[in-house]
Amino acid sequence: xxxxxxxxxxxxxxxxxxxxxxxxxxxxxxxxxxxxxxxxxxxxxxxxxxxxxxxxxxxxxxxxxxxxxxxxxxxxxxxxxxxxxxxxxxxxxxxxxxxxxxxxxxxxxxxxxxxxxxxxxxxxxxxxxxxxxxxxxxxxxxxxxxxxxxxxxxxxxxxxxxxxxxxxxxxxxxxxxxxxxxxxxxxxxxxxxxxxxxxxxxxxxxxxxxxxxxxxxxxxxxxxxxxxxxxxxxxxxxxxxxxxxxxxxxxxxxxxxxxxxxxxxxxxxxxxxxxxxxxxxxxxxxxxx
Ligand code: FES
Numbered sequence: 581x582x583x584x585x586x587x588x589x590x591x592x593x594x595x596x597x598x599x600x601x602x603x604x605x606x607x608x609x610x611x612x613x614x615x616x617x618x619x620x621x622x623x624x625x626x627x628x629x630x631x632x633x634x635x636x637x638x639x640x641x642x643x644x645x646x647x648x649x650x651x652x653x654x655x656x657x658x659x660x661x662x663x664x665x666x667x668x669x670x671x672x673x674x675x676x677x678x679x680x681x682x683x684x685x686x687x688x689x690x691x692x693x694x695x696x697x698x699x700x701x702x703x704x705x706x707x708x709x710x711x712x713x714x715x716x717x718x719x720x721x722x723x724x725x726x727x728x729x730x731x732x733x734x735x736x737x738x739x740x741x742x743x744x745x746x747x748x749x750x751x752x753x754x755x756x757x758x759x760x761x762x763x764x765x766x767x768x769x770x771x772x773x774x775x776x777x778x779x780x781x782x783x784x785x786x787x788x789x790x791x792x793x794x795x796x797x798x799x800x801x802x803x804x805x806x807x808x809x810x811x812x813x814x815x816x817x818x819x820x821x822x823x824x825x826x827x828x829x830x831x832x833x834x835x836x837x838x839x840x841x842x843x844x845x846x847x848x849x850x851x852x853x854x855x856x857x858x859x860x861x862x863x864x865x866x867x868x869x
Contacts, residue, residue: 679698
């Protein structure tokens with residue numbers, strides 16, 4: 581990649597350029613049919629002219645020493661890549677083809693409240709992570725092999741190894757990466773509790789949410805939320821001792837497994853769970869009365 585120059589900051593980004601095109605297209609939506617047809621025909625003619633020019637340019641240069649490497653370097657620029665892809669000069673990358681294969685099964689995953697994302701595509705190996713209701717679902721293994729893996733291997737035969745990744749993922753701001761199994765049955769609103777980055781793997785935090793004291797834990801890439809109330813006398817356990825995954829109530833010593841909420845002292849009781857999910861960069865909680 582070439583070093584950034586002072587002019588780079590002044591260059592329009594791909595998003596900016598596409599935004600301008602989209603604005604023009606929206607403007608044209610108000611035109612009558614004939615005017616829209618004329619604009620479409622002109623755009624197609626300009627596209628055809630550019631495509632032919634690119635093809636001739638590539639044909640003229642392709643035998644020059646170092647041309648392949650130079651083109652590859654140039655295509656690392658998002659604008660160059662987008663335009664060359666649009667005109668069929670560059671083929672879609674393996675990553676894009678795996679993404680397209682996932683797109684073909686997304687409606688099925690969405691019907692179960694889930695989604696999936698490409699974690700990596702390296703050589704002949706792709707790693708996929710389930711998101712939302714699919715993550716941690718007992719049927720996800722079946723879904724993975726029956727749907728996702730088959731779609732990828734059918735549509736991208738170069739990828740011979742498809743693995744299911746574990747963990748909370750790193751989706752965009754609206755992506756739900758993880759939802760506790762009973763969350764759909766709760767009726768209250770989701771409340772943002774913490775940024776996920778504020779709760780490290782293996783950590784437990786006592787947090788106040790909408791005047792409710794809760795215990796948030798993150799173990800084995802799973803976030804849990806419990807009411808901060810001991811099952812013995814409902815007293816708060818904020819001052820309790822935590823060792824590994826075990827919380828000991830500071831009042832009379834009841835012990836709890838924080839990865840499950842199970843009470844180790846009196847197995848017939850447990851911590852009361854609240855619904856929890858990881859959405860974008862945040863942990864959200866639904867308080868269950
Ligand atoms: S209130 Fe926790 S052990 Fe008694």
